[in-house]
Amino acid sequence: MSDTRSEDTLIFNGLTPGVTDFAIVYDALKEFLEKKQSMDHSDRFNVILFQEDGPNYLEDFTLNPDNVLIALRSLEPMLARANIAGGIMVAITFIIDVFKKISDKCFRLIILTDEGSYKIPEQYVPVLENLIDQVKDMPFIIDIIRVRINDPVEDLKLLDLVRRTSGNLHEIFEVRDLLSVLDNLAEKRSFSSFSLYDDDISTEIKYENYPFFENLAADPILLAATGTCSICFKQSNVDLVQCPSCETIAHKSCWAQWAKTSNIGIFNLFRCHNCFNLIKLDKDYVQMVQSGQVPSIEEIHVEVVDLQEFQESLETTEGPKIISVEDPMAIFYRGLDDDVIVVKDDD
Ligand SMILES: [Zn+2]
Ligand SMILES: [Zn+2]
Structure with missing residues (x-):
């Protein structure tokens, strides 16, 4: 069974000033962001960029593409060569954090690289492979766009990483071709998934x-x-629990019933109906409630909060702050900055 969801797209701009013409990149990204926003208003965006000290990104995904474009422009003068391995680590760590708070989105990571980006050191490949294998079922899809690079060895490394998700490696020889690749990538990705409202869940x-x-x-x-x-609307003084994120109150047994239709593919892990926080209940308990061994209210009426309303409540008027973090894989690169970068004119 196939499914599409509201998407959160993180663009990792690993392109290098002086190697790739950023004006063309911005135009292509702007079209990409606007196309996605017009297709689904609940899609959100973020961007990762590298400075000397490490990666920078917006503190949260944003519904407003302008926030991404402003961050791109404001950080451009300070951009340094991107560490692809470190950027992927930071991207996944960030996405895991968002997933805990909003557990029913499709996460997309789109990486742009050119000859200025650092290659992935051999010893980091297994680390990245393991990490991606854990998160790919969120669902999480990686696409990598390589601009004017001829490096079959690195291509194979990257191809292995993207294929672990259902993403792809895209090679372009002119930066102006970025627009058409991004235009394709703007389309929603469907993925095989469990059915949200089916009792026989085949988990992915x-x-x-x-x-x-x-x-x-x-x-x-x-x-x-x-x-x-907040599920059966009965007043009670036993069996009540609260969502640690939004503090909504529910019977444990009502939540165990709700888990049946709102789990993430693991039957005791589900999202809060009042926010999108990922919650777990004890496996045996959920099983007992769902099989009727624990008395519970059969007819539950869940008022589910709307995703878009929830996301809008997270947006601030001044837009998300830019966060700088340390590159988790920086050690390998210290002292390597004398690598030759081939600077070419674009035409
Ligand atoms: Zn209840
Ligand atoms: Zn909640």
Whole structure:
């Protein structure tokens, strides 16, 4: 079964000033962002750029493409050669964090590289492979665009990484061809998935990755007071828990029922109906509720918060701040800056 979702796209601009003409890149990115926004208003965006000290990105995905374009322009004078391995690490770490807060999106990572970007050191390939294998079922898709590079060895390395997701490697020989590649990439990606509203869920998440996702999910907080369940609307003083993110109150058993239709492909991991926070309940407990062994309210009426409204509530008027972090894979590159960069004119 195939599915498309609202997408969060992170553009890792690993292109190098002086190697690639940024004016053409900006125009192509602007069209890409605007096309995606017009196709789905709930799509969000972010960008990663490298300065000498490491990668920079917006603190959160934004619904407004202008925030990305402003960040691109304001950081351009300080751009340095991008470390592709470090950028991928930071991108995935960031996306994992967002996934915990909004667990039903498709995450896209689009990486632009040219001859100025650092290659991935051989010893980091297995680290990246492992990381990607854990997160690819979020779903998470990587595409890499290589601008004017002739390097079959590096191509194979990158191809292996993108193929672990259902992404691809795109080679272009002129930066002006970026527009047509991005135009294709702007289309929604469908992926095989479990059915959200079907009882026989065929999960796409690999069993060996269950612990990884279980670690990401938060435990609900026990409420030792009287409250009203936001699912069955009954007042109660037993069995109540709260979402650690939005503090909404629900019976544990009502949430266990709701998990049936809102799990992420692992039956005891689901999103809060009032925000999109990833929550877990004990496996045995969920099973007992869903099989009727624990008395629970059969007819639950869940008022699900709207994704777009929720995302809009996260946007600030001044736009997201730019965050600078250390490059997690920087050590390898210290002292390597005398590599020759071939600077070419574009025409
Ligand atoms: Zn309830
Ligand atoms: Zn919540």
